[in-house]
Amino acid sequence: MDPGRPLLIPLDAPGVPDDRIVGGKAAKLAQLMRAGFAVPRGFCLTTWAYEAFVIDAEITAAISMELGRKSMDGMRWEEIWDAALRIRSMFLAQPLSRQLRETVRESLQLFNSSVPLAIRSSAIGEDSAGHSFAGLHESIIGVRGERAVEDAVRLVWASLWSDAALLYRQELGLDPARSRMAVVVQEMVNSDRSGVAFARDPRDMRKDHAIIESVPGPCSLLVDGLVDPDRWEMNRATRGVVAWLPGQREDSDNKPLLEPQDLQTILQTLLSVEQLFRWSPDMEWTGRSDSLTVLQARPIATAVPDEDEKRSWYLTLRPNDARLKELRQRITGQLIPELAAAGETFAAEQLELLDNHQLADAIEKRSQTLARWKKIYWDEFIPFAHGVRRLATYYNDAVQPDDPYEFVGLLRDQALLAAQRNNVISELARQLGSNHALRTAVEELLAKHVSSIQWPTFRDELLKGGIAADEFVQGFDDLHERFLDVTFDDERLRDRPGRLLSNLVELSQPSSASESHRVSPSNCSLELEEKLLAAVGLERRAEAMDVIETGRVSWRLRDDDNLLVARLESQCLRALDVAAKRLRKLGRLTGNGHLNDSYLVLLVRALRESSTDLITIADSIKSEKPQLSLTSPGQTPRQLIGQPASPGLATGKVRRVSGRDDLGMFRRGEILVCDAIQPTMTHLVPLSGGIVERRGGMLIHGAIIARELGIPCVNGVRDAAAILQNGDLVTVDGHLGIVTIGAADFDLEF
Amino acid sequence: MNTGEPLFDSNPDTESREAASPAFRALIQSLVNEQAYAVLCVQGGGQPYGALVAFAFSEDLRHAVFATPVTTRKYRLLCECDHVALVIDNRPDRANELMDVEAVTATGRSQLIARGREFDELADLLISRHPYLRSFLRAETCALFRVDIVRFLHVARFQEVHQWIPAARS
Structure with missing residues (x-):
């Protein structure tokens, strides 16, 4: 080991820690320790350890291939998530070097082996005053044993390249390639009270107020949003309590979680930390007045409110098990049955028998019901789609398969x-x-x-x-x-x-x-389930089954919910159609255009009022979208790049499917080119020789169905619909994610 | 005036007895080790065609290896004609450093390698130089070619050309 570039530095090592080497979190912990605050003991794996790992494991060039294949601006977040998953697998697949492993082992011997460890990210620039990566990088708690520490360290390193972290850096204009990650390994100290304290009120940064939040148990309950905390507003000058807001907890006895002396100790510590760093901290703590331990301190992240909003959105990209489970129960137990019942009820209604006023009411009711369900779709069904992604990372962390998408086999045989x-x-x-x-x-x-x-x-x-x-x-x-x-x-x-x-x-x-010759995937769902359960062991069996179940339900519902909402849309259209026919018979409606919900207000008014202007359903001549001029004369694209979403090689003629008229035109063996395969058009997939989609992602409908049927698919091809025209000959290489346009023969130059 | 002569290879027939010397071999070895990419020259129906490829050479310099998707022009042309050349050079981006440029043109025969032991060995050789190609090489539509080198032409100082035929070594 180069003594000038140590791989590991104890938090209590002499000297001033350089946060470019140990990262912001570790540097602050070391400063706190040196200033006499009680901080859990531990060490930091430096950014040199990270660099040595990525160089030894030859990961740098592979990451650059992964992220450089397409411009990140042109990647949907699903594609960035896919890239992040593959990068995560690269980190997991490579062992730590012998030197690093031995260095870690020696340091671990200094700890009490019965105490679990916390492995936390400490990236360069993380938690600085300008921007906060809090929650975007991984922290793993409750880690025991050398092997588990090594796995956790690699996961924390990999989180530098998580979808959320990549997107956040992109927003801030930071170059991911210049990012480095140090890792803090600390003994866990848990008390019956923990929490977060803010030296200023983070909502308005009032200088005279501090905020203390507390939960019963470890701090992770609060940070992960699992338990609603008690909250105190404290006057910094008088040290008095300004307000106490009890947390909403089932087991709460409505007594404050902290005694007055606890609050005084926490406030005093908070202000001392502020004095030490000369900025207002957000401090995680555990313990009581007689044994308060500082777990972490960083600047309060409210400097740029917009930025913080973005960060909170990126944080939603990381599914939280408790939230997923809550969604699963609500969606399967309540929402889906309600949604299905709404469709059934509307379908059973004999609209032809209603008088005009009743029909107008029925149309409005359907429209309102549809709007309500579309909102629920975005607010609850879409977030629940993360259940599949949670299953992906859980499976890959435990099984560490060669193929990061092996887990998809667990979703097979669902009654979609x-x-x-x-x-x-x-x-x-x-x-x-x-x-x-x-x-x-x-x-x-x-x-x-x-x-x-x-x-x-x-x-x-x-x-x-x-x-x-x-x-x-x-x-x-x-x-x-x-x-x-x-x-x-x-x-x-x-x-x-x-x-x-x-x-x-x-x-x-x-x-x-x-x-x-199409080859369907061989792994059956049950085999993979057994593989996962064997990898996690008996202790985590129930947890694993829960993650599998959430993943499966999430996968099934993301398809079913689309179809059930499409049924409500269909029933809205049906009601409009009955109204249009009735008004046409009365001579109050004309035109042979395509009826859609943009006529709803006119039709409802006409049903309620006996004299309205004649309604004309305009001819629905679909205005062809102006062709993007992607090429200049003489310059034609030859190869388009996308994601290799389903393996295989197919050559065929392009059939673009962008609207209703295209469905019946599809001929067997044609290459299906579309924006995205909708659940209502999946029956075209078995007909197609290959698939090219604009929307990218390994877990979108088209990709999964294509893999199930063994049909080559390349998705995330940005300008596919603008470049590829019906009848064009293309070759779809689903192994490499390449769409080659034109005959493969070499054109001789004359 | 364009004489039709290649700029660097102005005297391609110059043979040097010293070409096979350890020093000369080391010169070629050093250039192919320093450079990661070569221009692959192929032909079809009388039409030449060039493409940039990531390559690796065997330790004894008798073989080079590169990979390409099967949907490319170079793959088609390689299937039609196995006579190929690889041009490897260390050209700078400034014109006044011409005298420092070294280039090697390696000519030979290419062979498509079927999946199996030799494929794995050659793929490992290529991956050792280009680790990011690991998943590319795993793809079924990736073809791996071995080039059996017949001749090296080394050019230095603008027009100083030496030739070495590895297979002719005793």
Whole structure:
């Protein structure tokens, strides 16, 4: 070890610690210790240890490949999360060097082995007065044993590259490549009271008030937001209590958690810390008046309020187990059943029998219900989608698999609504494939009626044809009733069954040679579950099962909730359609345009008032989006870069799916190019030879379904829809995340 | 006036008996060790084509190795014709340092390596120089080529050219 570049420095080492070497947190702890404050003993793994690790493990270039592949400005946060997950796996996959391991082992021997340790981040610039990374980097508590310490240290290092930390640095214009991370290893000191104290009120930075918050038990309960604290406002000059706000806790007996002498000791310590550092601290503490220990001190992070707001948003990217569990219970126990019931109720309502006023009320009620559920979708369903990501990190930390997406196998075999619907579709396609006469009849009817026919008419004509169609008709009836009451691009799927029937005809064609070589993932859900449980051991079995269950429910619901909300949209459209038909009959509505919710106010007014202006449903000529000029004449893109979302290689012609009219046009083997695969269009996926999506991420619908079916998929291709046109020949390389445009042959230059 | 002669390789037929000397070998070794990327020269239907590749050389300098996705032009051309060249140089970005430039042109035959023991060994060789290519090499659509070097042409001081044919060594 180079004595000028020590890998490890004890917190009580002589000399002034350089926060460029030990990071802000460790430097402050060492200063506090030297000034005589009670601080848990420990040591710091310096930024040199971090640098030695990333150089030995050859991680630097791999991180730069990961983050340099696409411009970070063009990456959605899901893609940044994916990159962060892969970087985290790189850190976990590499052992500490022998020298570093021995250095850590020697230092650990100085501790009492029965006391658990806290492993905390101490990044350079972290917790400085300008910006606060509090909560963005990892801190792991309750760590016991050398192996666990090593794992925790690598996780803390990796958190320098977490999605939240990367996004926050990007916002601040800081270069992640210049970031360094030191790590503090400390004995944990826990008392029956802990908390956070602020030398100024962080809400308004009033100079005369200090704030003390306390919870019963370890400080992590407060920091992680698991327990509501008691809160005191203290007058700094008189040291008197200005106000006490008891925390809302189930077991609370409404007595203050701290005695007056505890409050005085904490306040005195807080002010002494302020005097030492010459800035107003936010101090984490544990203990009582006779044994107060300072756990951490940093400047209060309210210097730039906007910045703090951003930080709190980034913090939501890190799921909290308790919050996820609470969401799971509320969503499965209450919200999803309510949402499903709302759809059922609306579907059962006989709108045609209502008078005009009742119909207007029904339309408004549906619209309000939909708005309410869209809000719940954003406020509760979307945050709950983090359950899958929590499962990812939990699985990878415990199992440390070669493939950071191995955990996806745990989500297999979930009874998703979309999967149930696709099973019915596959069965109907099989029937068409095995019954030539039936298929011909369906094709002829489709040719005759184009896409305007309704299912009841189609069914009657099919049954009249004298062919054995009963089973198919029953199956489609079932599909129609159970799964087509949803919208896609402002159209109810059940209003245009011709499109789905066209897809069925395509699906019924014999599969091509390339499709028969598709390889579906081999790991079954149960095997992976056993692998995870074996890795965490008996002690954490219940916790692991809980994380798995939350992940599975989160995955299932992120699909189901979309379909259930789409059903409400469909029922809103249905009510508007009944109103439009009624008004048209009365001569008060004209025009053959596409009906959508922008006509709601006009239709409701017309239903309530007997004389209103004539309503015209304008022709819905879809204005083609102006083509982005991404290339100048003579310059054409050859290779587009995205994420390798599902392995495989496929060449085919592009079929862009951006609206309702595109659904029925899809032909087997075409390359599906779209913004993002919606749950209402997943039935196209088995038809496609390959997939290219603008939206990126390994855990988005398209990626997961493509992997399940063994279809090559590249996503996160930023300008895919602007560059790729219907009929273009492309090759999708789902192994490397490359879309090659044009024939692969070499054009000779003449 | 463009004479059609390459700038550096003005006298390609110059052979030097000293070319195979340990000192000369060390010169080439040093250049290929210092540089991470080479221009790969390939051809098809009479049309030359060049592409930048990350490379590694075997210790004895008899083989070079590089990788490419199978969807690229260079892959197609390599499948059609195995005659290739690699140009490795240490050119600076300022014109007045021309006399300090060294370049090696290594000519030879390329061979696509199937997955298996040799693939793994050569992939390890490439990864040892370019660790960030690890996941790239794992991808099924990544092709690995070995170049069996026939000739090295070393250029220094603008026009001083030496040639070495490793396979001809005794």
